[in-house]
Amino acid sequence: MLRLGYDIEFELPAPVAMVALLNVHPSRVADLRAPDQMCVSPPMMVENFIDSFGNRCSRFVAQKGALRLSNSTLIYDSGIPDPVSPSAREIPPQELPHEALRYLYNSRYCEVDRFSTIALELFGSVAPGWSRVQAVCDWVHSKVTFGYQYARPTKSALDVFTERFGVCRDFQHLAVTMCRALNIPARYATGYLGDIGVPASPDPMDFSAWFEAYLEDRWWTFDARHNKPRLGRVLMATGRDASDVAITTSFGVANLKQFSVVSEQIINEQLAV
C-alpha cells in the first residue's frame, strides 16, 4: 500500500484560471483505497474532465491571494517493479494501433524532425524491440548529468542532447524523441515515484517524469533518468511531452510558494492505526 499526497501553495496577484493534472490516472483508479480528491483552498467550484490523452484534469478559477492544492490518498501497490520484457517486439508503423500513431510525431520539446539521422546513427544497429528502447535509455542515462539547477521551461530534447545536463523531464524528452525518430511510439508520463526499495534520495520528494514506449501490444514503462525497474510508480498523466501534462497550467501569474509531495510505502500496521 502507498500513501500518496501533495501540498502546493501559490500566491496569486490576481484571479487566474488554472488547469491541474493532480489526480491518479484513470487506469489506476481501481487500485485506489481512499478517495483521490484534490482539496482546493479556499474552496471553489472545480470542474473535472478527461483530456484528449485520457488524463483526468481539473479546472477552476482561483481568486486573488493564497491558493492551496492538497491531497492525501491510499493506493494498492502490487509490490512488483516495472515489468521488463526483453522479448517485446517492435511493431512496424503499419501494424500500430491508430491511437499510437500520434506518439510518433513531433511535439514542442521533442523535435523528432531534427533527430531522424542522429537516432539512426546511434541506435540503428541495435536489435529492434525492447533492446533498442533500452539502448536509448542506457545512452541517455549515461550521457546526461542530473542537476536541479539545469531545469528551464523552454529546454527541448535538442538542448538536452547538446548540453548534457538536465532534470527528470529532460532525460525523458531526449529518450522519447530518440524513440520516435526510430519509429517507436513514445509518450511522456508523470506521476508519483517514491524512494521505495532504493536508497533514499537526499532531494526533497517531487513528482517524477518517466516515459512509455509501445512495443508488442502495449505501453511499457521506461525511465531514462533512473534506468532501472522501480517499485511504487503511480501514473498521473501521459501526453506527447511535458507541455501536455503540466501539473498545473495557469492562464495568468501564479507564484509558487510551497511544494511538497508524499509517496511512501505503508505496512498494514501503520494503515490500521
Added chain:
Amino acid sequence: MLRLGYDIEFELPAPVAMVALLNVHPSRVADLRAPDQMCVSPPMMVENFIDSFGNRCSRFVAQKGALRLSNSTLIYDSGIPDPVSPSAREIPPQELPHEALRYLYNSRYCEVDRFSTIALELFGSVAPGWSRVQAVCDWVHSKVTFGYQYARPTKSALDVFTERFGVCRDFQHLAVTMCRALNIPARYATGYLGDIGVPASPDPMDFSAWFEAYLEDRWWTFDARHNKPRLGRVLMATGRDASDVAITTSFGVANLKQFSVVSEQIINEQLAV
C-alpha cells in the same frame, strides 16, 4: 459547386508505411456531391480512421516502385466567403470548452512558451476578441514575405518571427503561436483553396494552410497569408500545427515525383456535360 482533386506520385525505393490526410474533413462530408475516394495505384488495402483531432486519415503500406494517390470529387459551395464577425468575443480560459484548451498549448512549430511576452507587447493593447486575432493576422501578413524558396521542414514560429520569410504554413504557425500566447485557442488547418474570386495566382495550385481561432462560441477561419475572406475554402484537417496534419507522412523514404491539385469553380453547364 467546386471540383476538387489531386494527383500525387511517389517513387519508393522500398516498401513504406504511409498515413495520408487526403480526404475532405468530416465537417464537410454532407456537402460532397460525388464520392471523395482517394485512388491508390497500384491498388492496395487502405484502412481509414479518425485521428484524435477528428480528421479522416488513411493508412496503407505501399510497395517498392511507383505510387500514385489521386482523387477527383465535387463539393457544394455556398458561394459565401469566410465569415467575418467583428463582434465575436474572446472567451476567458475558464469558459472555454474542454476540447479547446489543448489549442492553447505548445507544439513543435508553435513555441508558445517563447512568445508570451512578445505577443503581449505587440497585441496586448489591442481590443480583445475578433479585432485582436485580426491584428495578429495583419501584423504577420505585413511583416512576413512569401516565397516558396523559404520553405523548410524544421521551420518554427520563432524562425519565421526572426527571418520574416516563409510559405503558407509559416505565416499560419506564427499567427497561431501569437494567438495562443494571448490565451486565444488557435489551430492549424489545411485544405483546398482555389483562385476563386481573386486574380489567378501564377504559382501552380497546391493545398493551402490557414488557421482557426476560437472566439465567442465556435472556431473561425483566419488566414495570415492571404488575410482576406476567400471563397471556396474546403477544409481537410485541423491540428496543433503542420506536424499533426501532414498531407502524407511516410515511415521510410518516399520521393515525390509529381504533385498537382485542382480546386475550381464549375458552373451548372459544365457540371451537366
Added chain:
Amino acid sequence: MLRLGYDIEFELPAPVAMVALLNVHPSRVADLRAPDQMCVSPPMMVENFIDSFGNRCSRFVAQKGALRLSNSTLIYDSGIPDPVSPSAREIPPQELPHEALRYLYNSRYCEVDRFSTIALELFGSVAPGWSRVQAVCDWVHSKVTFGYQYARPTKSALDVFTERFGVCRDFQHLAVTMCRALNIPARYATGYLGDIGVPASPDPMDFSAWFEAYLEDRWWTFDARHNKPRLGRVLMATGRDASDVAITTSFGVANLKQFSVVSEQIINEQLAV
C-alpha cells in the same frame, strides 16, 4: 583610489591548459598604482600576450590538483561616473573607422542576422545616436529580469529576448545585438564594478559585464543591466561577446571551487596604512 583583486580556486583532475583575462585592460594601465600581477599558485610559467581585440591575456598549463589565481592591486579612479554625451552622433557605416566594422557583425551569442527586423521595429523611430543606444538599454533593462539562476553558458541574445530572464552578460548580449542590428558598432566588456555610490548589493561581488557602443568618435560605456552611470568601473577586456573575453578558458576539465572579487573605494588614510 580603488583596491581591486580576486581569489579564484580550481580543482583540476588532470593537467590543463588555460587562458586567463584577469588583468586590467591596457587602456587603464597608466592608472595603476600598484603592480597588477596575477599570482598563480602553485607557481608555474605564465606567458602573457595581447589578443586580437587588444586585451592582455595570460596562458599557462596548470598541473593536476589545486590551482589558485589571485591578485590585489590599486588603481587611480577619477571619481567621475561613466560619461554621458546625449549629443554623440551615430556614425554611418561608411564613416566608421575600419576597426569598428567587426563590431557590427554576428557573433556566437549575438545573432545580429536574426534581429535586423526586430531591432528596426523597436528602435527605428527613435532619434539616432546616443538616444537610440539609450533606448536600447532602457528597453532591455525594463524587459529583462535579473536572476543568477537564469545563467547558462549557451544562452544567446535570442534566448534572452524570448525568455526575458538573465544575468549581466545576458542583458549586454541582447543590447549589443540590437545595436549591431541598427548598424551601431557595439562590443561586450568585462571588468570590475564595485558598489560605489550605490546601495550595496546583497549578492557576493563578481566581475561585471557591460558594453561599449561607438558613437561620434569613440567608444562609450553602456550598461543595460544597471542602466545608470556608475563610479569605479575598471575595464579588463572587450570582445565581440562573452565567448571572446571569458575570465578563464580551460582546455580540459577545471572545477571551480571558490571565487571572490574585491573592488572597493579606499580613502587616503586607508591607503597610507
Added chain:
Amino acid sequence: MLRLGYDIEFELPAPVAMVALLNVHPSRVADLRAPDQMCVSPPMMVENFIDSFGNRCSRFVAQKGALRLSNSTLIYDSGIPDPVSPSAREIPPQELPHEALRYLYNSRYCEVDRFSTIALELFGSVAPGWSRVQAVCDWVHSKVTFGYQYARPTKSALDVFTERFGVCRDFQHLAVTMCRALNIPARYATGYLGDIGVPASPDPMDFSAWFEAYLEDRWWTFDARHNKPRLGRVLMATGRDASDVAITTSFGVANLKQFSVVSEQIINEQLAV
C-alpha cells in the same frame, strides 16, 4: 596559370555602404601576374584596408541604381594540389601560437559550446592530428547532402548537424565546429576553386568555401564539401565563419541581379594571345 574574375551586379534602391572581400588574399599577392583590381561601376572612391583577420577589404558607398563589381586577373598556379601531410601533429592548446587561439572559440555559425560532447563521442577515439581532422571531413562529407536549395543565411553548424543538407559553407561550418570542439584551431576560408583536374560541375561557377586547420606548425587546407585535394584553389579570405568573410556586406538593401565567377586554367599559348 589561372584566369580569375567575377562580374557581380546589384540594383540599389538607395545609397548604401558596402564592404567587399573580393581580392586575392595577401598571402597570394606574390603569385599575381596581372593587377588584382576590383572595378566598380559607376566609378566611385574605394578605400582599401586589412581587417583583423588579415584579409584585404574594400569599402565604398554605392549610389542608388545599378552597381557592378568586376575583376579579371591572372595568378601563377603551382599545379600542385592541396598538400596532404598525414604525419602533421595535433598541437596541444598550450603550444599553439597566440594568434591561433581565437580559432578555438565560438562564433555565430560555429556553436563550439554545443558540440563539445558530440565531437568527442564521434572523434575522440580517432588518432589525433591529421587523421582526426580528416575523419571529421570524411564524416561531414558522407553525412551531409549538398543542394543549393538548402542554403539560408542563418544556418548554423547545429542546423547542419540535425538537417544534414547544405551548401559549401554549411559543410565547412560543421567541420570547423567539430575541430574546435576537439581543441584543433580551425578557420573558415573563401576563394576561387575552378573545375581543374576534376569533372566539370554542372552548376554555374561560384566562389567556394573551405576551411583551414592548424596542425604541426601551420594552417592546412581541408574541404569537407569536396573532401579531396584540389588544384587551383586561390584564397581570398579567412575568418571565424562565413559572417566574417562575406564576399559583400551591405549596410542597407542591395538586390543581387547577376553573379558570375571565372576560375580557369590557361595554357601558355592562350596566355600569349
